[in-house]
Amino acid sequence: MDLCLSVFPWAEFRSTKGAIKLHVGLNRSGYLPEFMHIIEGKTHDAKAAKSLKLSSGSIVVFDKACNDYAWYKQLEDNGIFFVTMAW
Numbered sequence: 001m002d003l004c005l006s007v008f009p010w011a012e013f014r015s016t017k018g019a020i021k022l023h024v025g026l027n028r029s030g031y032l033p034e035f036m037h038i039i040e041g042k043t044h045d046a047k048a049a050k051s052l053k054l055s056s057g058s059i060v061v062f063d064k065a066c067n068d069y070a071w072y073k074q075l076e077d078n079g080i081f082f083v084t085m086a087w
Contacts, residue, residue, distance in 0.1 A: 001041075013041035023048055025058070046071075054080050 019041025056079035
């Protein structure tokens with residue numbers, strides 16, 4: 001999410017731009033947020049995703065930036081499903 005640095009100086013991403021990343025977990029039964037994890041815009045998504053505590057049966061959706069087959073195996077071993085881009 002792009003942010004205006006003059007309003008959010010703590011979200012510095014570049015010298016003239018602010019940014020944050022928001023990861024949201026939805027409860028499958030009611031589609032209500034279970035958690036929201038806000039990180040700095042400079043933090044790589046894979047690092048943030050791996051720090052989330054996901055329960056068995058969760059479904060994770062992410063882009064190919066998280067291309068880590070060992071992590072995919074950990075998700076599978078814990079009963080967590082994932083969707084990502086193939087290329």
